[in-house]
Amino acid sequence: xxxxxxxxxxxxxxxxxxxxxxxxxxxxxxxxxxxxxxxxxxxxxxxxxxxxxxxxxxxxxxxxxxxxxxxxxxxxxxxxxxxxxxxxxxxxxxxxxxxxxxxxxxxxxxxxxxxxxxxxxxxxxxxxxxxxxxxxxxxxxxxxxxxxx
Amino acid sequence: xxxxxxxxxxxxxxxxxxxxxxxxxxxxxxxxxxxxxxxxxxxxxxxxxxxxxxxxxxxxxxxxxxxxxxxxxxxxxxxxxxxxxxxxxxxxxxxxxxxxxxxxxxxxxxxxxxxxxxxxxxxxxxxxxxxxxxxxxx
Numbered sequence: 001x002x003x004x005x006x007x008x009x010x011x012x013x014x015x016x017x018x019x020x021x022x023x024x025x026x027x028x029x030x031x032x033x034x035x036x037x038x039x040x041x042x043x044x045x046x047x048x049x050x051x052x053x054x055x056x057x058x059x060x061x062x063x064x065x066x067x068x069x070x071x072x073x074x075x076x077x078x079x080x081x082x083x084x085x086x087x088x089x090x091x092x093x094x095x096x097x098x099x100x101x102x103x104x105x106x107x108x109x110x111x112x113x114x115x116x117x118x119x120x121x122x123x124x125x126x127x128x129x130x131x132x133x134x135x136x137x138x139x140x141x142x143x144x145x146x147x148x149x
Numbered sequence: 150x151x152x153x154x155x156x157x158x159x160x161x162x163x164x165x166x167x168x169x170x171x172x173x174x175x176x177x178x179x180x181x182x183x184x185x186x187x188x189x190x191x192x193x194x195x196x197x198x199x200x201x202x203x204x205x206x207x208x209x210x211x212x213x214x215x216x217x218x219x220x221x222x223x224x225x226x227x228x229x230x231x232x233x234x235x236x237x238x239x240x241x242x243x244x245x246x247x248x249x250x251x252x253x254x255x256x257x258x259x260x261x262x263x264x265x266x267x268x269x270x271x272x273x274x275x276x277x278x279x280x281x282x283x284x285x286x287x
Contacts, residue, residue: 008243015247052244074179124183128191129156132205135214 013040014048021057025064026087031057066101069094074113079106156193156203159234160227162275164192164208170274171206174252196237204235228276230257235279242267242283 017034034057035045049057065086072082080091083106088094099105104112119126125133161167171177177194180203185191189210193203209224211217226232239245242260246269250256257278258270267283 008247011243011247015244015251018244019248019251052241054240120181120183124185124191127181127183132156132158132207 010048011052014045014052017045017049017057018053018060021061021064025061025068026085028087029061031061062097063101066098069098069106070102070109073106073110074117076114076117079110082106154202156205157235158205158207159273159277160209160223160232160275161206161273161277162209162224162227164190164206166274167206167208168192168194171204174249174254177204230272230276230278232276233278233280236282237279238282238284240284242269242281245281 020034021029032042035042040048046056049055049060053060055063065088069082069086072085073079077085079095083091083094086094088097095105098109102109159167168179171194172179177196178200179192180195180200181191181193183191189208192206194206195202195204209215209220209227211220215223246256246260249271254271256269256271258268260267260269269281270278271281272278
């Protein structure tokens, strides 16, 4: 099927550009260079990218940065370090974009995730449907009883 | 009245490898990752736009429901591609196919127009297979 599809080469180029953003989001990416490398005019590139991914390349870059910021924060990386690690230079613009996309500011999200992580460590069975616990004997294997003392 | 699916279970051969596959290749998000003692971890992921559905990546290890013989049978069945636990959808099947292929995901069937829709089939790192369809364009 794909061999018969006349525009598959266009998909490959746009997908390569998307994957480039996925792996280089933390760098100072010039989206003009991406369209050049994909052999598109800037206009054509943006139009096709948006058609496939529902976002312009710039919007997608911001989305990937914030998505990765949530992962870092979940892993306990402080907010200011996260901001720079994912490619933002300004903490205020990072916080504003983060709040717009995630629905809360980064420091609140950090505190919430730390609390959640603590609960998962101390009371893991609280996060598991009981049928799985009983059917698979998870309570026998878990460290639940030890750490909850 | 049943209203929703909240959890589904995918049996995996290696939980760490499955974690890498489902997050880094498929782009799913981790919902719960709770340590359960030596060799056990409760790990659930969700498709990026469906946070309310937790897919449990359940490791095939001896204990609980899996006695030694049952474990071997189940492991062989998973590895041999017996199970197709779910149908996923995406906004653009050709683009998603190209992306997943570039990330090393193995497809049993490339995007194909069927009478019921546009569909591809891929397998996870354990051997489970999934149908990948395209959402109807509005």
